[in-house]
Amino acid sequence: MSAREIARAVRAGERSARGVVEESLAAIAERDGEVHAFLLVTGDEARSAADAIDAAVADGRDPGPLAGVPVALKDNLCTKGIPTTCASRILEGWRPPYDATVVTRLRRAGAVVVGKTNLDEFAMGSSTENSCAGPTRHPADPSRVPGGSSGGSAAAVAAGFVPLALGSDTGGSVRQPAALCGTVGVKPTYGAVSRYGLVAFASSLDQIGPLAASVEDAALLLEVIAGHDPLDSTSIAQAAPEVTASLDVGVAGLRVGVCDELVEGTAPDVVARVQQAADALVDAGAHVTRVSVPEMRYGLSAYYLIAPAEASSNLARYDGVRYGLRVPASDVAAMNVATRTAGFGPEVKRRIMLGTYALSAGYYDAYYAKAQRVRTLLIEAFSRAYEQVDVLLGATAPTTAFPIGERVDDPMAMYMSDVCTIPSNLAGHPAISVPFGTGDDGLPVGVQVLAPALEEARMFQAAAAIERAAPAPGSGTK
Amino acid sequence: MSGPSTGWEIVVGLEVHCELQTKTKLFCACPNAFGDEPNTNVCPVCLGLPGSLPVLNEQAVELAMRIGAALHCEVRSSSFHRKNYFYPDMPKDYQISQYDQPINVGGYLELPDGSRVGIVRAHIEEDTGKTSHRGESGRIHSADYALVDYNRSGVPLVEIVTEPDIRSAAQARAFVAELRGVLVAAEASDARMEEGSLRIDANVSVRAEGTEQLGTRCEIKNLNSLRSLGLAIEHEAARQVAVIDAGGRVVQETRHWDEQGGRTVPLRSKEEAFDYRYFPEPDLVPLDPDADWKARAAAGVGMLPAERRARLAALVGSPTSQQTDQLQAAVDQGLDDLVVAAVEAGAPAGLALVRAVNELAVDLVAARALDPGSFAALLQLEESGALSPTQAKTVLATLRDAGGGDPGAIARSKGFEALAEATLEGVVRDVVDAHPDEWARYLAGDDKLAGFFTGQVMKATSGKANGKAVAGALRRLRG
Ligand SMILES: [Zn+2]
Numbered sequence: 001m002s003a004r005e006i007a008r009a010v011r012a013g014e015r016s017a018r019g020v021v022e023e024s025l026a027a028i029a030e031r032d033g034e035v036h037a038f039l040l041v042t043g044d045e046a047r048s049a050a051d052a053i054d055a056a057v058a059d060g061r062d063p064g065p066l067a068g069v070p071v072a073l074k075d076n077l078c079t080k081g082i083p084t085t086c087a088s089r090i091l092e093g094w095r096p097p098y099d100a101t102v103v104t105r106l107r108r109a110g111a112v113v114v115g116k117t118n119l120d121e122f123a124m125g126s127s128t129e130n131s132c133a134g135p136t137r138h139p140a141d142p143s144r145v146p147g148g149s150s151g152g153s154a155a156a157v158a159a160g161f162v163p164l165a166l167g168s169d170t171g172g173s174v175r176q177p178a179a180l181c182g183t184v185g186v187k188p189t190y191g192a193v194s195r196y197g198l199v200a201f202a203s204s205l206d207q208i209g210p211l212a213a214s215v216e217d218a219a220l221l222l223e224v225i226a227g228h229d230p231l232d233s234t235s236i237a238q239a240a241p242e243v244t245a246s247l248d249v250g251v252a253g254l255r256v257g258v259c260d261e262l263v264e265g266t267a268p269d270v271v272a273r274v275q276q277a278a279d280a281l282v283d284a285g286a287h288v289t290r291v292s293v294p295e296m297r298y299g300l301s302a303y304y305l306i307a308p309a310e311a312s313s314n315l316a317r318y319d320g321v322r323y324g325l326r327v328p329a330s331d332v333a334a335m336n337v338a339t340r341t342a343g344f345g346p347e348v349k350r351r352i353m354l355g356t357y358a359l360s361a362g363y364y365d366a367y368y369a370k371a372q373r374v375r376t377l378l379i380e381a382f383s384r385a386y387e388q389v390d391v392l393l394g395a396t397a398p399t400t401a402f403p404i405g406e407r408v409d410d411p412m413a414m415y416m417s418d419v420c421t422i423p424s425n426l427a428g429h430p431a432i433s434v435p436f437g438t439g440d441d442g443l444p445v446g447v448q449v450l451a452p453a454l455e456e457a458r459m460f461q462a463a464a465a466i467e468r469a470a471p472a473p474g475s476g477t478k
Numbered sequence: 479m480s481g482p483s484t485g486w487e488i489v490v491g492l493e494v495h496c497e498l499q500t501k502t503k504l505f506c507a508c509p510n511a512f513g514d515e516p517n518t519n520v521c522p523v524c525l526g527l528p529g530s531l532p533v534l535n536e537q538a539v540e541l542a543m544r545i546g547a548a549l550h551c552e553v554r555s556s557s558f559h560r561k562n563y564f565y566p567d568m569p570k571d572y573q574i575s576q577y578d579q580p581i582n583v584g585g586y587l588e589l590p591d592g593s594r595v596g597i598v599r600a601h602i603e604e605d606t607g608k609t610s611h612r613g614e615s616g617r618i619h620s621a622d623y624a625l626v627d628y629n630r631s632g633v634p635l636v637e638i639v640t641e642p643d644i645r646s647a648a649q650a651r652a653f654v655a656e657l658r659g660v661l662v663a664a665e666a667s668d669a670r671m672e673e674g675s676l677r678i679d680a681n682v683s684v685r686a687e688g689t690e691q692l693g694t695r696c697e698i699k700n701l702n703s704l705r706s707l708g709l710a711i712e713h714e715a716a717r718q719v720a721v722i723d724a725g726g727r728v729v730q731e732t733r734h735w736d737e738q739g740g741r742t743v744p745l746r747s748k749e750e751a752f753d754y755r756y757f758p759e760p761d762l763v764p765l766d767p768d769a770d771w772k773a774r775a776a777a778g779v780g781m782l783p784a785e786r787r788a789r790l791a792a793l794v795g796s797p798t799s800q801q802t803d804q805l806q807a808a809v810d811q812g813l814d815d816l817v818v819a820a821v822e823a824g825a826p827a828g829l830a831l832v833r834a835v836n837e838l839a840v841d842l843v844a845a846r847a848l849d850p851g852s853f854a855a856l857l858q859l860e861e862s863g864a865l866s867p868t869q870a871k872t873v874l875a876t877l878r879d880a881g882g883g884d885p886g887a888i889a890r891s892k893g894f895e896a897l898a899e900a901t902l903e904g905v906v907r908d909v910v911d912a913h914p915d916e917w918a919r920y921l922a923g924d925d926k927l928a929g930f931f932t933g934q935v936m937k938a939t940s941g942k943a944n945g946k947a948v949a950g951a952l953r954r955l956r957g
Contacts, residue, residue, distance in 0.1 A: 076529075097527070203761050233532065313560050313755070316572055322569065360755060
């Protein structure tokens with residue numbers, strides 16, 4: 001049942017929120033032992049929240065547009081009184097004294113939080129293997145990864161545990177697992193969704209985004225979480241975009257550019273699906289051309305300087321002094337070192353070292369400053385491309401879901417998983433991954449629609465058309 | 479130890495941190511208050527909890543711009559950076575500060591002696607928490623544990639950096655004293671060194687007199703009083719001269735002022751200096767105040783000490799050097815408004831100034847509240863000779879304690895009624911009659927004897943006679 005249908009039925013009194021939540025909790029209990037999408041299931045809190053919604057309906061009050069819809073939250077979103085771990089030992093035992101702005105907005109909209117989902121530690125990774133609690137498994141093939149870093153949220157939606165989930169996308173961490181798991185994943189315009197209460201990885205790139213089983217549900221969720229928040233200085237001073245209204249508009253006359261850089265280096269079966277989606281858009285009335293944004297080729301390099309640099313500073317606060325893990329030692333400095341050594345996993349340490357180096361005296365200009373210039377060039381290149389086309393089309397990830405363990409010892413291979421998604425983060429632009437059939441291995445493929453800043457409506461317009469044309473699950477490419 | 483030996487010149491630049499007197503902290507809504515129970519004025523933002531984000535306080539920006547205007551700086555578009563280093567009382571383990579784009583650049587402060595100290599910049603940054611080390615000895619290295627109070631974490635600061643224009647310990651003290659006056663006038667900071675709302679680091683170097691090249695400097699931290707500032711500069715300069723005289727080289731380093739030991743001790747050398755890995759703060763947007771806002775901020779600066787001194791000087795006319803000291807004291811003590819109001823109410827300026835700084839300064843709080851009309855009336859009585867200076871001071875003390883009143887009535891209640899003119903004439907005549915020889919010499923032109931006769935009249939009237947009135951009577955008798 002879709003989120004929209006659940007909310008409609010609950011608001012109409014046809015279904016109880018409690019009943020919906022019990023179904024969700026039952027599904028999790030039945031299968032999450034295998035999938036491991038959740039780090040924590042908050043059954044008691046979910047049941048009482050559902051009861052409150054049912055009471056509101058009984059009283060004739062409107063419980064909101066997501067009434068009774070179970071949602072899962074990536075465990076880097078702060079939840080008041082509920083452990084928030086970022087899948088890191090260093091946050092062991094920490095319970096935030098406040099809710100993230102998106103969590104507050106979800107609750108106000110009547111959504112019911114059923115739990116916190118697994119992720120790569122501090123959202124650093126593309127497979128959800130870098131978790132102190134162990135990996136999440138792909139719901140369709142437990143030997144494979146669900147992608148990452150929002151792999152728990154993507155798997156929770158794909159497994160049917162919840163119709164909606166939130167993830168965070170710094171370099172593709174919502175869209176890439178959405179593609180691998182066969183769900184919709186959205187990275188909104190930077191500043192469209194408040195970051196207040198999202199545990200920071202790379203502040204200038206991080207955006208919270210929806211994961212859903214359908215484009216419509218993703219749009220519904222985006223409308224609830226987006227909009228100005230005075231608690232985030234980088235939040236854009238405007239209301240949430242009205243994206244649900246654009247879903248049925250169609251793509252007649254829309255100029256779509258299939259982007260060379262978003263298909264080159266991508267597996268042939270994935271490329272075939274992108275081409276098929278492009279053809280479907282032509283059939284629906286769009287003008288499809290090929291475009292090139294060569295500056296995208298520098299995106300990965302720039303990203304792996306900027307993101308670790310910001311992370312090295314953002315993660316300094318985990319020093320054992322105030323909260324989370326503390327490993328006692330002879331003095332404060334030794335305690336800091338012992339705590340961080342024990343508390344962080346290898347990928348987090350790698351990125352802290354990379355970032356510290358990139359910001360060091362004598363290296364700043366060569367690395368961090370230069371990467372920021374690349375970012376400016378990329379934004380300019382996007383602007384030129386958007387003079388010719390309204391949206392860009394490409395792959396979300398270079399391959400379908402890969403086997404667990406395949407890339408853990410090869411960081412560069414792992415980093416390449418995000419090559420198609422990183423440019424949107426660097427530019428601050430919105431992008432969406434829409435499931436579009438499967439690869440040769442029968443696993444889901446996602447195609448990606450990119451749009452200029454604040455053009456979410458246009459992006460959803462194209463995404464909905466792609467979804468309508470998507471091959472039925474299980475149908476081959478040949 | 480005093481300053482360096484002759485032939486050497488001290489060169490000092492100061493870095494002054496002042497806490498802004500905003501209602502709330504720089505990046506959150508917690509109260510900016512001093513002296514509350516530890517860790518009561520805290521929230522996720524100023525505790526640096528995961529997921530929290532800073533939101534810039536508008537009032538802090540306005541006060542920073544006021545400081546810029548008061549120091550004749552250019553107020554510019556600016557941005558924030560992160561200064562990264564680990565310290566337990568800094569909850570994010572980085573400090574949000576302005577780096578290469580500070581809000582105020584390039585100003586100056588003119589000191590009472592007319593010298594000018596250049597201001598390089600005055601930028602906004604956040605304060606840290608406060609660590610106290612606990613244990614048997616009370617010393618850092620042997621402490622059993624440490625407690626951190628984050629009430630101060632995130633309190634807005636403006637750091638004012640001067641050019642190396644200061645040439646003596648006395649000038650450094652004068653600069654800080656004048657700066658305090660400016661900060662208070664701008665209502666930007668209460669500038670209390672003893673409460674830590676004004677904290678000073680001094681960059682000190684020495685060079686041979688007459689040379690241009692700056693010497694290697696040392697930065698001295700922990701100067702929390704004007705006295706420490708002066709002593710530390712003198713000791714540090716003397717230490718550096720001794721190093722050079724002994725054939726050594728001054729090493730650039732950070733030193734700590736040891737108040738008890740009366741010396742500076744090394745903290746860390748340039749080689750050990752932190753690499754702060756500054757980079758633009760991604761959680762904040764650039765700060766770009768429009769012309770209106772800058773103008774509003776500048777208009778919020780009250781009358782500056784220099785303007786107050788000039789106002790008094792204009793009332794006095796051409797002040798003597800003693801009066802120059804007095805008018806500076808009046809401004810420092812916050813009594814200049816009273817003096818000006820009293821003069822407007824008819825008091826003689828010079829007398830108002832001297833009575834204010836000498837008599838009223840005993841109780842500044844009461845003095846500032848004194849009714850200027852009563853003060854003026856008293857000064858007029860003294861000026862006219864109706865009250866002697868001694869009597870006037872006694873009446874003034876009563877006025878000050880009461881906040882005002884009728885000085886004539888107070889004088890009468892104390893038996894200070896000036897002698898009626900006719901009575902005084904009689905007394906003078908009696909004294910003249912009693913001393914015919916002296917009177918003859920006085921008539922012959924020996925003016926010194928006027929003092930003798932005045933003294934005799936005072937004796938006869940138990941000091942109630944007014945000196946000027948006596949002199950007048952003597953002149954009239956002489957014809
Ligand atoms: Zn606070």
